[in-house]
Amino acid sequence: MDANKAKAIRYYLGESQARFAKRIGVAPSTVCAIEKGQRDITDYIRAKLLRIESGLPDDFYTFYNRFRKSS
Template sequence: MDAMKAKAIRYFLGESQEKFARRIGVATSTICAIEKGQRDITDYIRAKLVRIEASLSDEFLLFFEHFRNC
């Protein structure tokens, strides 16, 4: 799990940084810093993101490929 995939998950869900931060249980500033590459993803956050990703539809894979190539 890296910053780009974390951001792609948030975009796929259509959530603001604030709402996504609440979902994960961290501060909005933490999400912002991760997405900018200014902060590493902790094991706690990585575990939350992996669980969220596992619950997403297969469409996320296509979305992420496009997101990564933009």
């Protein structure tokens, strides 16, 4: 799990940083810092993100591949 994939998950879900932060139990500033590459993803956050990712439909990976190419 890296910052780009975390951001892609948030975009895929159509959530603001504030809403996504609430979903994973961190401050919005933490989500912002992760997405900007200013903060590492802790094991706690990684576990939350992996749990969210595991519940996403297969078309997320198509979305993610396009997202990576455009970033």
